[in-house]
Amino acid sequence: FGIPSDETFVITTTSRKEITEDNFSELVHDGVTLYLLQSVDQMLLLATKERIDFLPHYDTLVKSGMYEYYASEGQNPLPFALAELIDNSLSATSQNTGIRSIEIKLLFDDSQGKPAVAVIDNGSGMTSKQLN
Structure with a gap:
């Protein structure tokens, strides 16, 4: 070599x-x-890529929409906010006849601005009416 x-x-x-x-x-x-x-x-x-198999706790998914409550109680709201995004993707892909694809990207590139979390799926999506 x-x-x-x-x-x-x-x-x-x-x-x-x-x-x-x-x-x-x-x-x-x-x-x-x-x-x-x-x-x-x-x-x-x-950027590196790594496959992660993630099964959130039932309570995290069920209570994910209550992250403001947990933040006010002194708990870290990040797991609940992330669980909400994952739950949305699971719901959006539940009717897929083929492969369900959910990709979570953690973006830390300073040249692109602040760090960000992107959750990308191949689900049904939302209409403009549903967004409002």
């Missing part, structure tokens, strides 16, 4: 935990995304 013998690399998880002989069996399992980097804190030049 033409790699100099003095060049070093690390293998990390998405959360930047270095894979070693000691923690290999704990951190590496089916579906985990691994990165080959020159250092643990190396900047990535492109």
Whole structure:
């Protein structure tokens, strides 16, 4: 490959935990995304993609529309707000005859403005009347 013998690399998880002989069996399992980097804190030049299987707790979905209540009670409202967006996508795709696709993007690109969360699905969508 033409790699100099003095060049070093690390293998990390998405959360930047270095894979070693000691923690290999704990951190590496089916579906985990691994990165080959020159250092643990190396900047990535492109956005990364990782599949996540997520099953929210029943209460989170049922009470998701009440995030203002939870925020006023001192609880973090983010999980409830995110659950509301996911619940909307699940409802919108429930009648799909083919594959249901729900994609959650966490956007942290400073050149595009403030960080954002985008939930994209292939559901039925809403009419302009439903939006108002």
